[in-house]
Amino acid sequence: MPTCPDGHDSATDDFCDVCGRQIGAVPVPVVVTAEKPCPVCGESVVGRFCEGCGHDMTVAVTAWTAVVAADRAHFDSVSSTDEELVFPAVRRERVVPLVDGDVHIGRGASAEIDLAGDPGVSHRHAVLRADPAGGWTLTDSGSTNGTTVNDDPETIAAGVPMPLRDGDRIHVGAWTTITIRSGTIRAGEHA
Amino acid sequence: MTFQVDVYQNEYLPAGAREVNAIVTVAATGVATAAPTAAAEVIIIDCSGSMEYPRAKLVAAKQATCAAIDALRDGVAFAVVAGTDTASTVYPFGALVAASQRTRREAKAAVQRLTSGGGTAIGSWLSLANTLFRGHDNALRHAILLTDGRNEHEKPAHLDRVLAECEGRFVCDCRGVGTDWEVAELRKVSTALLGTVDIVADPAGLTADFTAMTADAMGKAVADVHLRLWTPQGAKVRFVKQVAPSMVDLTGKRADTGPRNGDYPTGAWGTESRDYHVCVEVNPAAVGDVMLAGRVSLVAGDEVLGQGMVKAVWTDDEVLSTRISKEVAHYTGQAELAGVIQEGMQARREGDVDRATAKLGRAVKLAAESGNTDTAKLLSKVVDVVDPVTGTVRLKAKVSEADAMTLDTRSTKTSRVRRG
Numbered sequence: 001m002p003t004c005p006d007g008h009d010s011a012t013d014d015f016c017d018v019c020g021r022q023i024g025a026v027p028v029p030v031v032v033t034a035e036k037p038c039p040v041c042g043e044s045v046v047g048r049f050c051e052g053c054g055h056d057m058t059v060a061v062t063a064w065t066a067v068v069a070a071d072r073a074h075f076d077s078v079s080s081t082d083e084e085l086v087f088p089a090v091r092r093e094r095v096v097p098l099v100d101g102d103v104h105i106g107r108g109a110s111a112e113i114d115l116a117g118d119p120g121v122s123h124r125h126a127v128l129r130a131d132p133a134g135g136w137t138l139t140d141s142g143s144t145n146g147t148t149v150n151d152d153p154e155t156i157a158a159g160v161p162m163p164l165r166d167g168d169r170i171h172v173g174a175w176t177t178i179t180i181r182s183g184t185i186r187a188g189e190h191a
Numbered sequence: 192m193t194f195q196v197d198v199y200q201n202e203y204l205p206a207g208a209r210e211v212n213a214i215v216t217v218a219a220t221g222v223a224t225a226a227p228t229a230a231a232e233v234i235i236i237d238c239s240g241s242m243e244y245p246r247a248k249l250v251a252a253k254q255a256t257c258a259a260i261d262a263l264r265d266g267v268a269f270a271v272v273a274g275t276d277t278a279s280t281v282y283p284f285g286a287l288v289a290a291s292q293r294t295r296r297e298a299k300a301a302v303q304r305l306t307s308g309g310g311t312a313i314g315s316w317l318s319l320a321n322t323l324f325r326g327h328d329n330a331l332r333h334a335i336l337l338t339d340g341r342n343e344h345e346k347p348a349h350l351d352r353v354l355a356e357c358e359g360r361f362v363c364d365c366r367g368v369g370t371d372w373e374v375a376e377l378r379k380v381s382t383a384l385l386g387t388v389d390i391v392a393d394p395a396g397l398t399a400d401f402t403a404m405t406a407d408a409m410g411k412a413v414a415d416v417h418l419r420l421w422t423p424q425g426a427k428v429r430f431v432k433q434v435a436p437s438m439v440d441l442t443g444k445r446a447d448t449g450p451r452n453g454d455y456p457t458g459a460w461g462t463e464s465r466d467y468h469v470c471v472e473v474n475p476a477a478v479g480d481v482m483l484a485g486r487v488s489l490v491a492g493d494e495v496l497g498q499g500m501v502k503a504v505w506t507d508d509e510v511l512s513t514r515i516s517k518e519v520a521h522y523t524g525q526a527e528l529a530g531v532i533q534e535g536m537q538a539r540r541e542g543d544v545d546r547a548t549a550k551l552g553r554a555v556k557l558a559a560e561s562g563n564t565d566t567a568k569l570l571s572k573v574v575d576v577v578d579p580v581t582g583t584v585r586l587k588a589k590v591s592e593a594d595a596m597t598l599d600t601r602s603t604k605t606s607r608v609r610r611g
Binding site: 012014015016017018019020021022025 | 481
């Protein structure tokens with residue numbers, strides 16, 4: 001007895017006598033929902049709703065990321081008396097998803113963005129913080145060498161949150177620039 | 192006989208669409224087997240008192256009945272019934288008799304002796320015919336019913352009950368002579384019993400009409416043919432209509448005959464062709480999928496005489512999905528045409544001039560567009576056509592009752608779709 005793509009036994013061999021589907025048609029691919037990180041809380045999600053925060057995965061959200069890189073232009077602009085300071089030969093770019101709460105910039109394990117290689121970065125240098133409106137702010141934590149943003153040579157005031165926008169460049173230490181990226185994506189488009 | 196089934200449709204549907212429409216044409220050709228199919232015929236003549244006024248009616252009815260008897264082929268079981276407020280057999284007494292030279296002569300002599308008097312109770316006439324047909328289950332069973340008046344001497348509920356009993360038992364062609372009968376009433380009988388209804392305004396036309404009807408009945412070769420419609424799981428049949436040669440809604444006549452199958456009666460078939468409009472609602476499949484939305488079979492007993500397939504293909508291509516099948520569009524228009532004529536004539540009877548003008552104007556436009564010249568001609572006897580393209584009409588001040596009734600009666604006659 002012929003079987004249709006949906007698995008019905010059919011007395012007719014052209015079209016299924018249960019559901020009408022063409023016998024011999026390519027079966028509809030069974031969609032196995034892959035695990036995806038929730039764009040809101042980062043929980044691994046299978047299916048539509050995040051079990052961590054209840055986020056609907058089909059709803060687009062604005063995702064923020066911080067791209068951490070050694071920046072030659074920033075290095076060159078930093079006036080330093082320390083002749084032994086050498087721009088790193090091996091440059092690694094790191095992408096840090098900004099998910100929730102505070103993301104600390106500093107040196108050591110307590111910092112989410114650990115810039116241990118950069119001698120100009122304070123242990124507790126600055127913090128990226130999600131604001132209730134869905135955006136992110138930058139606050140200098142009273143660092144030794146200060147924090148500058150974009151092309152402004154003046155360091156930002158310590159303890160005062162500064163709203164960030166897509167494309168803002170945060171300069172810290174001797175050579176580190178953290179570029180902020182924000183964009184509307186769906187969960188499934190996460191890399 | 193062979194049954195050629197063809198399906199005309201635009202099978203392409205936009206994503207998510209559910210409704211599938213198709214015109215199914217059935218052409219029965221070839222001759223019956225050497226031995227003629229067994230047949231049974233009952234001729235029912237109204238013998239109520241009004242048949243004497245004018246006297247020409249009864250005279251013409253007798254002549255017509257005799258002509259019909261002459262048109263019966265040898266061996267056909269037959270009877271003649273006289274109908275008043277009761278029903279009685281004129282010839283023979285009791286059961287049907289086989290047609291022969293002798294029985295035809297005796298029957299015609301009995302018909303000539305008929306007199307009129309009494310009322311009209313159509314239900315009791317049909318009831319007697321149903322009794323007479325008993326025992327002739329394997330034969331083509333056909334009746335002719337002639338009346339000149341309203342069904343005044345029995346309750347409408349009685350007629351409805353009798354029609355329910357007779358449905359599927361025999362086919363009945365109905366004729367109204369003169370203009371004192373009720374179109375809706377006879378249409379109810381002919382629709383229930385899968386026959387035709389027509390007006391014979393002038394009694395002189397009865398003989399030719401009876402001869403033609405009997406010849407047509409004798410030309411049938413296969414009795415009790417059903418249109419079997421299979422639809423997929425979860426589907427809903429919106430309607431099944433015969434759309435040519437006349438409009439007959441079969442939707443309510445469905446008898447479920449197995450999983451996802453239903454049978455619609457079509458009566459007996461000779462060499463002829465009929466068109467059906469099938470409308471099915473299915474659960475939409477994915478774009479690119481092909482689904483069988485309906486399988487239409489013509490069946491007699493367990494034998495499948497012909498088959499056609501109604502398909503659905505979902506597509507993103509709007510050029511494909513927005514195309515309208517010429518056949519579906521044509522018959523959708525013919526269905527509307529029949530509807531607006533009946534509504535327009537109803538409004539006209541009720542004196543609602545605006546509504547009647549609007550409905551009949553629409554009818555004129557639809558008849559002109561679809562090339563239904565017969566209906567256009569009948570309409571022009573009831574309205575003055577100012578512009579058939581826009582459907583601008585004026586109700587005629589003086590319309591003969593016969594013309595008004597003819598238009599109403601023949602409103603369900605459809606024109607065939609123009610090919611090519």
